Amino acid sequence: MRKKVDERIRSLIENGVRMRHRSMFVIIGDKSRDQIANLHYLLSKAVIKSRPTVLWCYKDKLELSSHKKKRAKQVKKLMQRGLLDPEKVDPFSLFIESGGVSFCLYRDSDRILGNTYGMCILQDFEALTPNILARSIETVEGGGLVILLLRSLSSLSSLYTMVMVWLVLKLLSLYTSSSFLFLFFVYFVFSQGDVHERFRTEAHHNIVSRFNERFLLSLGTCKSCLVMDDELNILPISSHVKSMNMSSIKEEKHASGCHDFLFELVVGQLVSIEGQDLLNVKDQLHDVFPIGPLVKICTTLDQTKAVSTFLDAILDKTLQTTIALTASRGRGKSAALGLAIAGAIAVGYSNIFVTAPSPQNLSSLFEFVQRGLRALKYEEHLHYDILRSDASDSRKTAVQINIYKQHRQTVQYVQPRDHQKLSQVELLVIDEAAAIPLPVIKSLLGRSLVFLSSTVNGYEGTGRSLSLKLLSHLEKNSQISAAGKNDCHSVRKFQKLELKESIRYAAGDPIESWLNNLLCLDATSSVPPLSRFCHPSECKLYYVNRDTLFSFHKESEIFLQQIMSLFVASHYKNSPNDLQLMADAPAHHLFVLLGPVDESKNILPDIFCVLQVCLEGQISRDSALQCLHKGRLPSGDQIPWKFCEEFEDTGFPSLSGVRVVRIAVHPSALAHGYGSAALDQLTRYYEGQLSHISEIDIEMKEETTLPKKVTEAAEKVSLLEERVSPRENLPPLLVHLQERLPEKVDYIGASFGLTGDLFRFWKKHKFVPFYICDTPNNITGEHSCMVLKPLETNEMEGSSVCSPGFLHPFYQCFRQRFMRRLPLCFQELDYKLAMSILDPKINYLDHEPLMSSNRERSMLMKLIISADDLKLLEAYANNRKEYTKVRDMVPLLAQCYFQEQLPVTLSYLQASILLCMGLQLHDVTYIEGKMNIERQQVLSLFRKVMTRFHKYLYHVLTEEFQTSFAKQKEVELLPHDISMEEDLEDGAKRVRKEMNQENVGFIDPKSHLLQQYSVVDREADFEHALRSCTAVSPGTLLSVKSNTNGNGKSGSKRKARETTKRKRGHSTGSKLDPMA
DSSP states (O other): OOOOOOOOHHHHHHHHHHHHHHHHEESSSSSSGHHHHHHHHHHHHSSSSSOOOEEESSSSOOOSOHHHHHHHHHHHHHHTOOOOOSSOOOOHHHHHHHOEEEEEGGGGGGTTTTEEEEEEEEGGGGOOOHHHHHHHHTEEEEEEEEEEEEESOOOOGGGSOOOOHHHHHHHHHHOOOOOHHHHHHHHHHTTTOOOOGGGGGOOOOOOOOOOHHHHHHHTEEEEEEEEETTTTBBBGGGGGGOOOHHHHHHHHHHHHHHHHHHHHHHHHHHHHHHHHHHHHHHHHHTTTHHHHHHHHHHHHHHHHEEEEEHHHHHTTSSSSSEEEEEOOOTTTTTHHHHHHHHHHHHHHEEEEEOOOOGOOOOOOOHHHHHHHHHHOOOOTTEEEEEEEEEOOOTTTOEEEEEOOOOSSSEEEOEEEEEGGGTTTTTTTOOOOOSOOOHHHHHOOOOEEEEEEEEEEESSSSSSHIIIIIIIHHHHHHHHHHHHTTSTTTTTTTEEEEEEEEOOOSTTOOOOHHHHHHHHTTTTGGOOOSOOOOOOHHHHHEEEEEEETTOOHHHHOOOHHHHHHHHHHHHHHHOHHHHHHHHHOOTEEEEEEEEEOOOTSOOOOOOEEEEEEEEEEEEHHHHHHHHHHHTTOOOOHHHHHHHHHHHHHOGGGGEEEEEEEEEEOOOOOGGGSSHHHHHHHHHHHHHTTOOOOOOHHHHHHHHHHHHHHHHHHHOOOOOOTTTTOOOOOOOSSSSSEEEGOOOOOEEEEEEEEEHHHHHHHHHHHHOEEEEOOOOOOOOTTOOOEEEEEEEEEOOOGTSSTTTTTTTTTHHHHHHHHHHHHHHHHHOTTTTTHEEEEEEEEOOOOTTTOOOOOOOOHHHHHHHHOOOOHHHHHHHHHHOSSSSSHGGGHHHHHHHHHTTOOOOOOOOOOOHHHHIIIIIIOOOOOOHHHHHHHHOHHHHHHHHHHHHHHHHHHHHHHHHHHTTSSSOOOOOOOOOOOSHHHHHHHHHHHHHHHHHHHTTTHHHTTTTTOOSSGOOOOOOOHHHHHHHHHHSSSOOOOOOOOOOOOOOOHHHHHHHHHHHHHHHHHHHGGHHHHTOOO
């Protein structure tokens, strides 16, 4: 049955072709595929050129084969079954067989970058991500069609209403005791093409499709979009097309006759100022070779200036120069590069290499290289040949051009990672650089001339990485070189170009405006200025209600654009998928740090900081054991699963935590403390220090909202009568933290790309690292790092699982693993960052108690170093050996020192040198360049380190050796209780007393002991004794005999006194006269 097509459909297509604007059709129904041929027929009649090419994107099942021979087999089987009448021609089959249709899987959509099509078909809406939506729509040229196919729906609101499905899941969870079975059911129901699958976790699985709701509401505001059913009946959501003036379009078309609409547009542009400037530039460069013939191909003034700048650098032949060309999609970046390559061939460059993520991305570039060569009077097969790829996935794309008009010249494609093949390159061209990992681009920048182009509006996911990281670094170094601070030959020169005028479609394209607003692609140009700077302590953190934020109200859209502008301006990993994650993920929440609120004014205060957090954890022990047993971790819950994998701890995933996904500060308020203030308030909020609301109030609010959604879903009208509009009676957009009950969490963590500034920020807030990825990120070249901080909540006081000190043993285990991996995976890591991660103890005081006994330390030192090594270390410390002789001992000594087994005090610079030499295994030349110190100073500091190590090792080993001998009795010298004079006096008294007791018998005159020695005749006997002795020795005792008379008595008394004196002198020893 034939049916007349609505005149508004035909008029929209013809109007888009005339204005070079794209048109969009959303077809709902099971037979929507049959209308593709009709729309393609209308487009073919409107354009005055060859049949428009078609790009068909799908998830995994096409319901027809994309291969011609396989399609013929399918048709034959249908004919054998009687399901296909060969006499009745199927328009869709004719459309497919006519050729010009390219099929592409959603997962391979990066292959279409840089290509241009007349029609783009998107099926499998449930698997369509914002990234794929933006990437595919931007390949459509001006006047082309974008067709979105949806299956049958009872109403448009069913795209974002899932209440009844989740009620079934809730009921199922009540009857299933195993959470693993519940997750399996969820996966079974929603794994069939559900784009929300990656958002669900074991504890958070209730999806609210806010992004789909906003997408559907935005279709009603797009002037070039029609929503229809599979019979081409326009739905009420597209009521805005009633204001379209069809008669004027038809009259202009008939008045133009057979003229080309594109030619009319060009003539109209030439009348404008920009068109006149473009014409003047082309006239001025008409006779200049090779610029003149090439700029004739340019269609905009921006593109002409870019090609002219490229050719100036080519003619100057300045090496170590980088020219970066950035722009949005459809501005002619690849065409400008292709024309520049053609000019380099004409100048005489021999080795030209081009690179891109895949050869398909260079189809436009090689096409314009050929157009440039033809403009320069080069003919194919006579002056150059084109080699095409034989790979099945490259689809016969050009990969090499060999030129032999003047001499041997080559334009060749190389893989981005084959930088070793660029030794002889003269000109390197990098197209679609935003889709190439940042470290790979850095490795490609050699001593040659480099042209670089990329899209930086963010929907490829890495554009901001290029602008925030590489381009800013090159521009900074170029400015330093221009100022004369560095040698101009050692720094690359840099120049940045930007294209603003669109080429693929005309300016003011409604589809471009709609897509930019939907996905916040132009958020970088909408960063709100700050009215005033307040102190961070005056700012307050607010919770953002996502239902209101994505409701598509005017005020909500302005606030959403401001939030996304801060994220895009602060982070280099941005993509439209992040917008859907922020909207639909059940575990994600938003917080904003606002200045003081003036209640008298009905305006939002300035946004200083935005926080996106994700709730994680609450994973059952059975799920953790099963995942560890299988060795595969599910998506989501990054910190719990990574902690469980690293330390084999199945108890940690059961805890609940919050992960800071992104934290963005206003570009004008960086390094002013706003990020720290936001993080501090967030920590206090989850510790329960800010909220003053009870759990009963929260439960009452939740009970009143669920039946309302069920009632709204039940009262939906039919598809042809439904009028979709933004929801009303929404909750407030911003909620003060005191009015919201926080989720019960045990810790707060973060995952980020490891840089010195970021790590210092998290370390300042007492976050502890527990994981660093061994391999760097493919986009940024940075290692992923995860940090944790236990929270001090009331629920944790009686629990030891997540007490504030529970993380210390895990951190020590992480430090040991990190030290062992430093020479293997982190050799190029900055030594300052490595020192900050290890946080070693380098100052040991003498009065600090040692952790181990002398015997344990000596045994450990014997295991570390032998006696021969100690002698060698002593020789090096005494400057008798070279550094190379002790280099093999440095890694072991460094390991022991940073494990705090060698308590030796070092300076920060000495410890850094030890880390570079011992753990990262760098040589002195590397350290000299990194630390900017002289080589002799490095060796001198290293020798001091080895000297201190030798002293400590020698002290420990000799101390243990001395303890093996018997200890001598030590004499204790204590002070006397009395003075020296009193001691001498007391001693004298004791001596006198003893002498008196001994000489009692000698002193008594009545004693007869001495009578036998008396001499009676003293003088005669004495003279006789003298005559009988020839010599008298000095110590000889002489005795004289005396009588018993008076004289004798007196002599006896004298002898007795002399004898007493001699005895007293003999008894006192050295105290008396030694000669007595």
